Amino acid sequence: xxxxxxxxxxxxxxxxxxxxxWHYYRGDLMKLTTIDWANLAELLRTMTxxxxxxxxxxxxxxxxxxxxxxxxxxxFDYNRLFVGPNRLHASPYESTYSNFEGTIMQQETIKVRNFxxxxxxxxxxxxxxxxxxxxxxLEFICYLxxxxxxxxxLKLFLENHFFKWVDxxxxxxxxxxxxxxxxxxxxxxKEFLQLEKIIIEGGEPNVN
Amino acid sequence: MDQTYSxxxxxxPRNCYSTCSILGYTKNGHLQKVTGDHKHGYxxxxxxxxxxxxxxxxxxxxxxxxxxxxxxxxxxQWQRISWTEAIDIIAGKIIELNHRYESNLSLALNxxxxxxxxxxxAMEGFxxxxxxxxxxxxxxxxxxxxxxxYYDYGEHQTSDMQDILHSETIILWGINPVWTSIHxxxxxxxxxRRGAKVITIDPVYTETAKKSDTYIQIKPGSDGALATxxxxxxxxxxxxxxxxxxxxxxxxxxxxDYIDQLSMEEALNQCGQTIEAIQxxxxxxxxxxxxxxxxxxxxxxxxxxxxxxxxxxxxxxxTGNIGRQGSGAQFGQRATWKxxxxxxxxxPDDKRNKAGVRPLDxxxxxxxxxxxxxxxxxxxxxxxxNLLTQSANVEELKKALQTLELIVTVEHFMTxxxxxxxxxxxxxxxxxxxxxxxxxxxxxxxxxxPAIEPYYESKSELEIARLLSKKLNEYKDHFSAFPxxxxxxxxxxxxxxxxxxxxxxxKDWRELLNGPRRVDVQKTAWGTMEFKTPSGKIELFSKQAxxxxxxxxxxxxxxxxxxxxxxxxxxxxxxPFRINSQFQNLTSFxxxxxxxxxxxxxxxxxxxxxxxxxxxxxxSEKGEITIRANFSTDLNQQTLVIFPNHPLVNKLISFTxxxxxxxxxxxxxxxxxxxxxxxxxxx
Numbered sequence: 001x002x003x004x005x006x007x008x009x010x011x012x013x014x015x016x017x018x019x020x021x022w023h024y025y026r027g028d029l030m031k032l033t034t035i036d037w038a039n040l041a042e043l044l045r046t047m048t049x050x051x052x053x054x055x056x057x058x059x060x061x062x063x064x065x066x067x068x069x070x071x072x073x074x075x076f077d078y079n080r081l082f083v084g085p086n087r088l089h090a091s092p093y094e095s096t097y098s099n100f101e102g103t104i105m106q107q108e109t110i111k112v113r114n115f116x117x118x119x120x121x122x123x124x125x126x127x128x129x130x131x132x133x134x135x136x137x138l139e140f141i142c143y144l145x146x147x148x149x150x151x152x153x154l155k156l157f158l159e160n161h162f163f164k165w166v167d168x169x170x171x172x173x174x175x176x177x178x179x180x181x182x183x184x185x186x187x188x189x190k191e192f193l194q195l196e197k198i199i200i201e202g203g204e205p206n207v208n
Numbered sequence: 209m210d211q212t213y214s215x216x217x218x219x220x221p222r223n224c225y226s227t228c229s230i231l232g233y234t235k236n237g238h239l240q241k242v243t244g245d246h247k248h249g250y251x252x253x254x255x256x257x258x259x260x261x262x263x264x265x266x267x268x269x270x271x272x273x274x275x276x277x278x279x280x281x282x283x284x285q286w287q288r289i290s291w292t293e294a295i296d297i298i299a300g301k302i303i304e305l306n307h308r309y310e311s312n313l314s315l316a317l318n319x320x321x322x323x324x325x326x327x328x329x330a331m332e333g334f335x336x337x338x339x340x341x342x343x344x345x346x347x348x349x350x351x352x353x354x355x356x357x358y359y360d361y362g363e364h365q366t367s368d369m370q371d372i373l374h375s376e377t378i379i380l381w382g383i384n385p386v387w388t389s390i391h392x393x394x395x396x397x398x399x400x401r402r403g404a405k406v407i408t409i410d411p412v413y414t415e416t417a418k419k420s421d422t423y424i425q426i427k428p429g430s431d432g433a434l435a436t437x438x439x440x441x442x443x444x445x446x447x448x449x450x451x452x453x454x455x456x457x458x459x460x461x462x463x464x465d466y467i468d469q470l471s472m473e474e475a476l477n478q479c480g481q482t483i484e485a486i487q488x489x490x491x492x493x494x495x496x497x498x499x500x501x502x503x504x505x506x507x508x509x510x511x512x513x514x515x516x517x518x519x520x521x522x523x524x525x526x527t528g529n530i531g532r533q534g535s536g537a538q539f540g541q542r543a544t545w546k547x548x549x550x551x552x553x554x555x556p557d558d559k560r561n562k563a564g565v566r567p568l569d570x571x572x573x574x575x576x577x578x579x580x581x582x583x584x585x586x587x588x589x590x591x592x593x594n595l596l597t598q599s600a601n602v603e604e605l606k607k608a609l610q611t612l613e614l615i616v617t618v619e620h621f622m623t624x625x626x627x628x629x630x631x632x633x634x635x636x637x638x639x640x641x642x643x644x645x646x647x648x649x650x651x652x653x654x655x656x657x658p659a660i661e662p663y664y665e666s667k668s669e670l671e672i673a674r675l676l677s678k679k680l681n682e683y684k685d686h687f688s689a690f691p692x693x694x695x696x697x698x699x700x701x702x703x704x705x706x707x708x709x710x711x712x713x714x715k716d717w718r719e720l721l722n723g724p725r726r727v728d729v730q731k732t733a734w735g736t737m738e739f740k741t742p743s744g745k746i747e748l749f750s751k752q753a754x755x756x757x758x759x760x761x762x763x764x765x766x767x768x769x770x771x772x773x774x775x776x777x778x779x780x781x782x783x784p785f786r787i788n789s790q791f792q793n794l795t796s797f798x799x800x801x802x803x804x805x806x807x808x809x810x811x812x813x814x815x816x817x818x819x820x821x822x823x824x825x826x827x828s829e830k831g832e833i834t835i836r837a838n839f840s841t842d843l844n845q846q847t848l849v850i851f852p853n854h855p856l857v858n859k860l861i862s863f864t865x866x867x868x869x870x871x872x873x874x875x876x877x878x879x880x881x882x883x884x885x886x887x888x889x890x891x
Contacts (some may be wrong), residue, residue, distance in 0.1 A: 027288075076285040083288055085276045085632050086622050087793075088269060096269050101795040105238060105267035113236075127237025128661045130267075 009195055013047050015145050017192050022138035024185055025082070025092060030075050037066040037181075044188075049195060055187040062184035070180045077179035081172075089176035090169055094132035097165040104130045115157055116140060119150075134169070137162055158200050166193055211235070216659040217245065217721060218638050219645040220259055221328070222787050223321035223349070225389040227647035228255050229724045230262070232639055232659035239266060239639055239660050247723030250369060250650040251391045257784070258791050265637065266663065270621055270793055272634035273664035281615065281630050291665065291675070294631055299679040301587055301614045302338075303687075309583035313566050316342035316585040318573065321349065322592030322790070325643035325656065326703055327670050327696065329551045331591050331618075334673040337554040337689035340564035342585050346571050346875025348598065353508040353539050353877075355868035356517035356762065359750040360525075362740025365733035366541040366649060367500075369395040373402060374534030375500040377492045380408045381520060382431060383504030386415035387784040389649070392502075399500075407492065409434070411779060412849060413842035424489070428777045428847055428881060429510040429766065430479035435519035436763045437475035437486045438493065439526060440467050447494035449528030456737050457525050459749020459760070466761050478766055480844075493527040498534035506781065509881040511769065514868025518753075518762025525746045531734035540648045544727035546711060547646075547703040556689040571878040572863040574605035590617040591635075591669060596624035597789040600878060602858035603831070618669060621793060624855050634666040641668040642696040644703065644720070651727050653712060655700075655720035670696060758867060774828060774884035778806075778860070780852040789853050804856050807840040807849040808887070815845075818889045828860040828885045848885065860885065 009017075020040075023029055032040075041063035050056035081090040091097075095108040113131040116122060121140065123131050141162065144154040166189065173186035218230040229245035242262050246253035265271075275294040276286045289297075305314045317335045335341045347354075357364050372378060372395050385392045400406060408417040409424045409431070417423040426434055442448050443464060453460045476483065493499050501524055507516045517539060524530050524537040555563045568576040568585070573595070577585055588609070599605050609615060609628055617629040626632045640663060643656040662668070667675075677690035704717050712725040719725070730736065741747045754760040782788075785797045806826060808818070818824050824837045826848075833856050843849060850857050866877035 073285075075287060079276070079286045079288060080284070083274065083276075083286075084270070084622070085272050085274075085286055085626065085634075086270075086284070091269050093269060101264055102269055103264045103267050103795075104269050106263075110238065125661065128663060 009047065009049055009199070011145070014196070014199075015142060017188075018138055018142050018145060021185070021189060021192075022135055022142060025133070025135035025138060027078075027083075030078065034066050034068065034071065037063045050188075050191065053191045053194075055191040059184040059188035059191065062180045062187070066181060073179050074181045077177065077182045080178070081176060081182055090172035092134040092169070093130050094134075094137065094161060094165050095130070097168050104132070108132065112137065112161060115161070119143070119153065132161075134166070155200055158196065163193065163197060163200075213240070214659070216639075216657050217655055217723075218242070218659065219325070219643065219654040219656045220255070220262075221323040221325045221638055221643065221645050221656070222258075222790060223324060224787060225385075225647070225649040226251055226256070226391045227324070227645055227650070227652070227654070228259055228391070229652070229654040230255065230259060230638075234659045237660055239263060245654075245724065248652055248654065249724070249726055250647075250652055252394070254391060256390050258787070261791070261794050261796065262637075262639070264794050264796070265620075265791070266639050266660075268621070268793065271663065272619055272621060272632060272666070274634060275665065276632045278630055278632070282628060284627075291667070294633060295675050295679050297631065298614070298616060298676060299683065302680060303683050305586055305613075306687075311583065312338045312341045313580075314342070314583045314586040315589075316344070316568060316577070316587065317589045317591075318344040318568075318570070318593055318595055319589075319591045320344075320570065320593040320598075322594070323638075325638070325645045326547055326549075327551065327641070327643045327668070327699055328592060329549065330668075330670040330673040330690075331589060333551045333554055334677060334688065334690045335589075336552060336563045337556060337677065338687070339556050339562060340566065342568055342580065343565040344570040344573055345565065345567040345873075346569050346869065346877075347873040348571055348878055348880070350505050350508065350540060351869025351873040351875065351877040352513035352866040353503070353505065353517045354872040355870065356508070356514040356521065357539050358872055359753045360518055360521040360741070360746055360762065361734065362742075364540060364542045365729070366538045366651075367536050367733045368651060368731045371534055371536070371732050372396065372399045372404075372500050375399055375404045375498050376496040376534070377499040378404050378406045379492075379499060379501045380406065380410075380416055380420065381501055381503050382410055382507040383502050384410065384412075384414040384416045384782075385502075386419065388782050405492070405496070407489070411844070411847050412781065422488070424481065424485055425844060427478065427480045427844075428779055429507070429512065429516070431507040431516040432512055432519035432763065433475050433478035433765055434481060435516075435523045436467065436470060436765060437472060437479060437481065438490045439519075439523055439763055440470060440472050440475065441483075441486045441490040442494060442526060443467055445490065447490055448526045449494075452528035452530075453526060456531070456739070457746045457748050458743045459747060460526075463522065463526075463748040463761050463763065467763055470763075470765055474765055493523065493529065497527070497529060498532050499524070499527065499529045500534055501529070501537045503537060503539050506779065506881055509780075509866065509877060509879055511864060511866055511879045511882050512764075512766055513866040513877055513879060515759065515762055515764055518750075519764070520762075521746070522748050522762045525748060530746060531732065531737045533732050533735075536733050538733065541651075541733075542648070543729050544651045544653065545646050546705070546708040546727065547644075548705060550702045551699055554689040554691055556686065567874060569863075569875045571600065571865075571875060573599060574601040574608050575863070577608040578604075578611070584611065586611075586613045588612050588615045590615065590625055590629070592618075594623045594625050594789045596628060597855040597858065598852070599858060600861040600863045601830075602855065602861075618672065623789065633672060634664060636662045636666045636668045640666065641670070642700060644700055644717070646727075651729055652724045653720065653727060654724040655717070657721065668696070670699060752871075756871065769882065769884075771829075771884050774886045776812075776846055776848055776885050776887060777881070778826065778828070778848045778850060778883040778885045779881050780857065780883070781849050783851040783853065786851075786853050792853060803836060804850070804854045805836040805838040807838050807843060809841060809843050809845045810839040812845045813837060813839060816887060816889055818887070823890045825888045825890055826860065826885050827887070828883060830862045831859040833857065833859050834890060848887070
């Protein structure tokens with residue numbers, strides 16, 4: 001287990017990381033260049049707590065060392081893990097990990113949908129895309145994190161949903177990844193999740 | 209949030225006897241459960257295990273989500289593309305090939321029965337709308353039987369299943385409804401309660417056989433020989449129905465003379481029966497009427513498959529068991545399929561570019577694909593079909609596919625076939641589209657309406673055909689004649705005629721939204737005794753068959769097809785929870801059978817030194833496979849069984865033409881159950 005000297009990330013960094021993962025899972029980062037990735041590495045290095053963690057550091061190093069070769073196979077590996085058309089090696093849906101048959105759009109998905117509805121939000125084209133895709137959950141977390149008064153809701157959502165499955169999701173990526181970038185994101189997400197758990201479950205009164 | 213369900217009507221479009229009507233319950237755009245539809249007069253509100261699992265199918269995490277492109281083909285490197293890109297790539301290739309070869313013959317379509325809905329003829333319609341193209345024709349399932357029934361009766365009819373309640377004797381000949389047609393069991397059990405006796409004739413001691421009063425285990429493919437032996441006994445003991453024969457058949461004297469010459473001993477030897485069994489069956493047929501015979505599809509997947517069906521038809525006819533309530537030799541029907549099929553026929557306006565088909569035999573697709581070189585096929589569209597798990601000569605097929613420039617597959621899930629494709633397009637399920645579906649067994653027509661939005665980016669085949677047609681016409685006016693401006697409902701509307709409405713007792717197809725309708729055909733097949741053959745009678749002697757270089761009689765003995773190098777027969781039988789390779793990936797079903805296996809009798813295994821659950825080798829003339837051995841005392845010691853739900857078995861199969869099929873389905877059937885093999889333990 002990573003030893004942490006500082007367990008606190010400020011609100012801005014947390015939001016930035018959630019947004020980074022949100023864009024990643026939306027497929028927005030597929031066309032970044034090696035320079036873009038190096039810039040990202042530089043930005044992440046400013047977050048001391050990440051740099052000093054084992055997997056955070058590995059992830060940052062991987063971003064820094066992205067080669068053209070890595071970029072070439074990035075999209076294929078990303079599709080293999082999260083998009084298809086083959087059986088997904090690391091399904092990005094919560095219900096895959098919580099439904100007993102791995103079926104999506106069941107009770108587990110609807111619970112996530114209900115959470116969105118409770119906050120007055122709805123996935124565009126609801127019913128066409130499963131509400132518990134990680135990109136929607138991340139977007140929702142960003143929305144809650146942005147508003148100070150939503151702290152308790154955020155805690156509830158993270159504890160009842162996001163924290164419950166994303167670890168397993170990261171494990172599957174680590175197991176099946178064939179690309180340095182998809183692996184780097186798994187490391188980063190895994191590490192970030194640990195930090196978030198400490199903040200949320202560590203009982204800090206003001207998560208903001 | 210809306211707390212009420214909206215209820216929609218659906219039909220299971222799979223290749224199955226039941227064609228169940230389904231109700232979908234949707235809340236807030238989410239399909240929450242499916243049930244059977246009580247308004248369906250045959251399935252009566254029941255589904256099968258597959259049907260009840262449709263939710264898991266629709267919302268399966270592995271379902272195809274987006275159009276994807278694989279480059280290079282077979283590499284497993286998939287790129288997500290937009291529909292616009294997909295349609296551009298396809299249209300671009302069609303135009304390029306049209307310029308290169310100055311025709312559209314290099315375009316081929318291979319579609320089969322993965323979805324039997326009428327609107328799923330859209331791609332055939334699209335191809336027809338391009339003028340002359342190449343097409344997989346024929347039928348791997350029932351073509352010999354269809355020809356046989358045509359030679360005997362001139363048309364394809366079945367009785368309502370309720371008719372069986374009037375039967376004294378029920379013969380389930382080569383059919384295992386406990387596994388493959390569960391809805392019929394209510395009727396069979398009710399007939400039993402009313403005093404009928406059920407006899408199952410099958411090479412396998414099936415679940416159905418176990419529930420029957422009598423079981424006759426015959427040698428695979430010897431159904432015709434058994435019918436001949438019974439007929440011979442009936443003749444010798446004067447048990448035939450002279451009055452019926454005189455009135456409703458032609459060719460009796462000729463058939464009689466022919467049967468007289470055949471050896472009873474040889475007939476008994478071929479089907480593996482004693483004279484006592486023959487006597488029992490003959491007396492049931494002649495003295496315990498009406499006799500309802502249900503012929504399964506397996507017996508006609510032999511070199512003599514059509515003859516087998518004709519022999520049983522003749523047996524039913526000579527005992528007066530046709531056209532009378534509670535009787536009949538049932539196979540399959542087309543009488544209720546009164547659609548206009550306008551969807552198939554958007555012929556091009558340009559008279560120089562006439563529609564037509566360059567046929568590629570669906571059963572010998574690999575070879576036909578390579579044979580056609582003027583011009584060669586360069587573009588293949590695969591839909592409603594898992595070509596690579598359900599084809600013969602699979603290695604040749606893979607080679608032939610390598611010569612193609614673009615392979616497009618429309619699917620719900622990744623299959624062996626999609627792995628060999630350049631483009632994979634995600635299709636909607638029956639819960640996301642309109643359709644109408646009829647049955648080849650019962651007489652009910654059901655509507656299918658959308659319950660939910662197309663999942664992810666899936667589209668119906670009709671929509672894909674429209675998009676493609678529109679794109680092609682942007683390149684060149686009138687390139688494609690497939691309508692681009694008609695709504696789904698309009699496509700449905702044009703399939704009905706006033707006559708069809710009359711037969712359904714409705715005035716508009718939308719009335720089907722209130723429940724499925726029975727087509728007003730005779731409740732008992734051939735009840736009016738008006739046969740559609742040239743003679744207007746049942747043709748025990750068929751000149752049409754003779755003209756097609758076949759025996760004019762259905763009855764007859766088999767030619768010796770045994771091969772000492774391959775002394776066993778491997779049957780490809782259906783299993784209860786899947787239809788060939790469909791429903792493979794349902795999690796709960798995976799627990800039922802985890803890995804392919806072959807069933808053999810423990811005594812045969814002992815003789816060969818094969819342990820249960822050990823790996824063994826199976827060799828045919830075509831190839832060999834290694835597979836896990838499983839024991840079954842339901843088989844005799846010369847017969848093995850495998851469920852054809854995975855591509856492994858295809859390595860053993862080539863195209864062996866059955867005797868019939870050309871007339872009704874444009875190609876002979878494949879004698880899949882004449883698969884002669886040898887087995888050894890794995891050293």
